[in-house]
Amino acid sequence: MAPSSSDAPSPLPIDLLVIPSAIVPIEPAGAVLPDHALAVDAGRIVAVLPVVDALARYAPRERRDLPQHVLLPGLVNAHTHAAMSLMRGLADDLALMDWLQNHIWPAEGSHVSRAFCLDGVRLSAAEFIRCGITCANDMYFFPDASAEGFADAGLRAVVSLIVLDFPSAWASGPDEYFAKGIALHDSLRGNPLVRTIFGPHAPYTVGDAALRKTRAYADELGIGIHMHVHETEFEVADAAQRTGKRPWERLKDLGLLGPDFIAVHMTQLTDPEIAEAAQYGVHVAHCPESNLKLASGFCPVQRLLDAGVNIAIGTDGAASNNDLDLFGEMKTAALLAKGVARDAQAFPSTRALHAATLGGARALGLDGEIGSLVPGKAADFIAVELSAPHLQPVYNLISHLVYAAGRGDVSDVWVAGRALMRDRRLLTVDEDAVVANARQWRTRIRPS
Amino acid sequence: MAPSSSDAPSPLPIDLLVIPSAIVPIEPAGAVLPDHALAVDAGRIVAVLPVVDALARYAPRERRDLPQHVLLPGLVNAHTHAAMSLMRGLADDLALMDWLQNHIWPAEGSHVSRAFCLDGVRLSAAEFIRCGITCANDMYFFPDASAEGFADAGLRAVVSLIVLDFPSAWASGPDEYFAKGIALHDSLRGNPLVRTIFGPHAPYTVGDAALRKTRAYADELGIGIHMHVHETEFEVADAAQRTGKRPWERLKDLGLLGPDFIAVHMTQLTDPEIAEAAQYGVHVAHCPESNLKLASGFCPVQRLLDAGVNIAIGTDGAASNNDLDLFGEMKTAALLAKGVARDAQAFPSTRALHAATLGGARALGLDGEIGSLVPGKAADFIAVELSAPHLQPVYNLISHLVYAAGRGDVSDVWVAGRALMRDRRLLTVDEDAVVANARQWRTRIRPS
Numbered sequence: 001m002a003p004s005s006s007d008a009p010s011p012l013p014i015d016l017l018v019i020p021s022a023i024v025p026i027e028p029a030g031a032v033l034p035d036h037a038l039a040v041d042a043g044r045i046v047a048v049l050p051v052v053d054a055l056a057r058y059a060p061r062e063r064r065d066l067p068q069h070v071l072l073p074g075l076v077n078a079h080t081h082a083a084m085s086l087m088r089g090l091a092d093d094l095a096l097m098d099w100l101q102n103h104i105w106p107a108e109g110s111h112v113s114r115a116f117c118l119d120g121v122r123l124s125a126a127e128f129i130r131c132g133i134t135c136a137n138d139m140y141f142f143p144d145a146s147a148e149g150f151a152d153a154g155l156r157a158v159v160s161l162i163v164l165d166f167p168s169a170w171a172s173g174p175d176e177y178f179a180k181g182i183a184l185h186d187s188l189r190g191n192p193l194v195r196t197i198f199g200p201h202a203p204y205t206v207g208d209a210a211l212r213k214t215r216a217y218a219d220e221l222g223i224g225i226h227m228h229v230h231e232t233e234f235e236v237a238d239a240a241q242r243t244g245k246r247p248w249e250r251l252k253d254l255g256l257l258g259p260d261f262i263a264v265h266m267t268q269l270t271d272p273e274i275a276e277a278a279q280y281g282v283h284v285a286h287c288p289e290s291n292l293k294l295a296s297g298f299c300p301v302q303r304l305l306d307a308g309v310n311i312a313i314g315t316d317g318a319a320s321n322n323d324l325d326l327f328g329e330m331k332t333a334a335l336l337a338k339g340v341a342r343d344a345q346a347f348p349s350t351r352a353l354h355a356a357t358l359g360g361a362r363a364l365g366l367d368g369e370i371g372s373l374v375p376g377k378a379a380d381f382i383a384v385e386l387s388a389p390h391l392q393p394v395y396n397l398i399s400h401l402v403y404a405a406g407r408g409d410v411s412d413v414w415v416a417g418r419a420l421m422r423d424r425r426l427l428t429v430d431e432d433a434v435v436a437n438a439r440q441w442r443t444r445i446r447p448s
Numbered sequence: 449m450a451p452s453s454s455d456a457p458s459p460l461p462i463d464l465l466v467i468p469s470a471i472v473p474i475e476p477a478g479a480v481l482p483d484h485a486l487a488v489d490a491g492r493i494v495a496v497l498p499v500v501d502a503l504a505r506y507a508p509r510e511r512r513d514l515p516q517h518v519l520l521p522g523l524v525n526a527h528t529h530a531a532m533s534l535m536r537g538l539a540d541d542l543a544l545m546d547w548l549q550n551h552i553w554p555a556e557g558s559h560v561s562r563a564f565c566l567d568g569v570r571l572s573a574a575e576f577i578r579c580g581i582t583c584a585n586d587m588y589f590f591p592d593a594s595a596e597g598f599a600d601a602g603l604r605a606v607v608s609l610i611v612l613d614f615p616s617a618w619a620s621g622p623d624e625y626f627a628k629g630i631a632l633h634d635s636l637r638g639n640p641l642v643r644t645i646f647g648p649h650a651p652y653t654v655g656d657a658a659l660r661k662t663r664a665y666a667d668e669l670g671i672g673i674h675m676h677v678h679e680t681e682f683e684v685a686d687a688a689q690r691t692g693k694r695p696w697e698r699l700k701d702l703g704l705l706g707p708d709f710i711a712v713h714m715t716q717l718t719d720p721e722i723a724e725a726a727q728y729g730v731h732v733a734h735c736p737e738s739n740l741k742l743a744s745g746f747c748p749v750q751r752l753l754d755a756g757v758n759i760a761i762g763t764d765g766a767a768s769n770n771d772l773d774l775f776g777e778m779k780t781a782a783l784l785a786k787g788v789a790r791d792a793q794a795f796p797s798t799r800a801l802h803a804a805t806l807g808g809a810r811a812l813g814l815d816g817e818i819g820s821l822v823p824g825k826a827a828d829f830i831a832v833e834l835s836a837p838h839l840q841p842v843y844n845l846i847s848h849l850v851y852a853a854g855r856g857d858v859s860d861v862w863v864a865g866r867a868l869m870r871d872r873r874l875l876t877v878d879e880d881a882v883v884a885n886a887r888q889w890r891t892r893i894r895p896s
Contacts, residue, residue, distance in 0.1 A: 086841065088840070088841065088852060089843045089851065089852060092796070092797060093793050093796040094792050098792075123840055126837035127837045127838045130836070131838075291787065292783035292786055292787040293792065294786075294792050295794070298787060318852075322851035323838050323851070324838065325838065328776070328779075328854075332783070335737055335741050335780070336740055336784075338541075338740055338741060338743040339739065339743060339745075339746060342743050342745075343743050344543040344544070344546075344547070345541050345542065346743070348541040349541060388578070389571055389574035389578065389882060389886075390579075390772065390855070392536070392882075392883050392887065392890075393886045393887055393889060393890030394537065394890065395536070395537045395538050395890065396540060399537050399541070400537050400770070403537065403540060403769065403770035404536060404770040404771050406771075406776075406855070406856070434837060434840075435835065435837060438840035439840065439841055442840075442842065442843065446843060
């Protein structure tokens, strides 16, 4: 007699089944899925489905039960200078230009090298993973070192092909910045985790010729552009006075603006500029803690949202923050937007969490790949443990993730299905070595 | 032959010697003392001295080596509603009056009881200790429950003898609020950890008669006054329109202002009001995250400091924050003040750390007892571990504590020489029970 069970399909072997207390997939917006599991195979999300169905359908090679945890997409840090973590706290309580010209640039002039950048990125990689960041949009010298450091840690990253008019340890001028950047881009073709983006530093450090070239090469290579724009009132007023044009208008005239353009900071915006940002499909990387610390101004987040502009969130570098904690940054962004808009309903928690995940992915052109937990996307996700006293009780899981949870609650991190942190232990970064290296750089940069 | 060692005094027995990598005593301002130890006996600080001297001078019953840690005074949470942690996240992304009238007050009307308050305070006590808070200035119904909850946890606290014109589960009206408050005050006489302060809720909830009585009783009992003042623009404009007086002026006319008065929030201030705050010696409890979340306005912290006003920092209640993390609040306060003042040098890290420790102690009239690590004061102190990646490298320990460290870095907490947390394990609170109770309240408050 044939067994009747032969009618039921046999369970499908997959790499990993994670069973948390709930899943916040980001898509659909606002969804909270209790009693759901996440199925992963070959680095991709296979399904988000009720636990009972998952147990019937799959035969996972690894099963991970996280009954006190919520799963969500890994956070996307939309703007950072990872290597600068070695200058964390080097010069605090100073305005942007004083901080840059009298402290950061001289220290960079003396110490930045490929070794500095690699050690700095490794330190930041450890911090990113501990904070639940699975993808970073990085801008700094030696982007080849950034690519190496992120890839070694198993993190996803977009590294900027930095462009400046002035020389640095990385390149002598625009021609060499472009040449080295394009060579790096070519060397990273096919890399599963690291991509490139052009990174002309800022309107006040890159001239028209290099900006025109940036647009031409970006179109040719099919990659985006990532730039500091309207960070401070001074910078905007100074340009307007010298040239008769605000930087935004100049970027528009040079053809830089478009749906592949990430404008970082954007604290000084007129109503027409906000409308144009929406019209061109520009993405804004909002870095509230850096803007506050350097007293740069307030990004009008809710007005940008109302106009239809995509908002992403970045920590900026650790030298102006001074951490790389996107949970903290997301909370600050959600709180500050309310104060700035004088409206307690501004930038609500669902929007803030979207900005820190899918909004960042969209800015980077990676929203088909990451930013939400839907089948087919890469398995970049994190577990947040809900058992600490500061997370009791839970009424609204999404506002909880924004207003109450923090970096310390992140317990597990996966990128492309690979575990980078398990039960708060880092698996891809030698934390002791990273910390020891950072301490050595400390004594070199400021002997005492 | 008499041994020459008889000339050296024999080591003095003391309870505890803690040997960290450095001590930040808060007094003198800006001091960082590497290779120093903290000597404690009978609940008080005996000495802060070089390790070599400490080892020669003392024979501690317990010696604690914390080579990766910095010691600093326990943080003072200058304004909170501890029991409200049971409503953490109950209603988010709403303006103050909507939040209060349509969500918080109805929930309080249905659920607040002595049992609710005791369980809420116990939950908050666990969070306070984990966040390095050793003293809280609390205002809520059933202050007797608060006193019990804090005392059981071994925390220092000042509980408000709350006064309102309208009835609550705690009292039927002003007469009963005063009677019960004064009875509680009497019952706490001689309590080593818990003191009292009058807590008339706000100008818009307490009439002139009860405010006059508050001042009279405060003088008679020699205790201070703790009140929400100028939290929102609406409240100030509404009072001015109805009565012809801004609330500040009314409080001044009623004789409430003085060096025993803690004004909480203070987001709406004219220049003369700032000058008067200094002149009367009023203390400001600044709650930046709550002010942002409810879009209440910005407290002009640097202008108050410039006028000579003492600034303290509070988390407010967890229902409008949504955590009780004074490390996070201190960072937000330091960052936001710069944005508001448009000056990156505003409220620098030394001042922010002072506000979260000695400034809070001073506001509570406890600066002779706590707030800095000097001999004779109570041994209320915490250890912050510096080994995480997000704390590398260390250039400036004080700015590091404000801008980079967080609640998760607090490893050990002592109050009056008693350990409340050791290596991140709570010693005086049953964390499992506290969390389980919170979850039960969750299902009662919002069955789902």
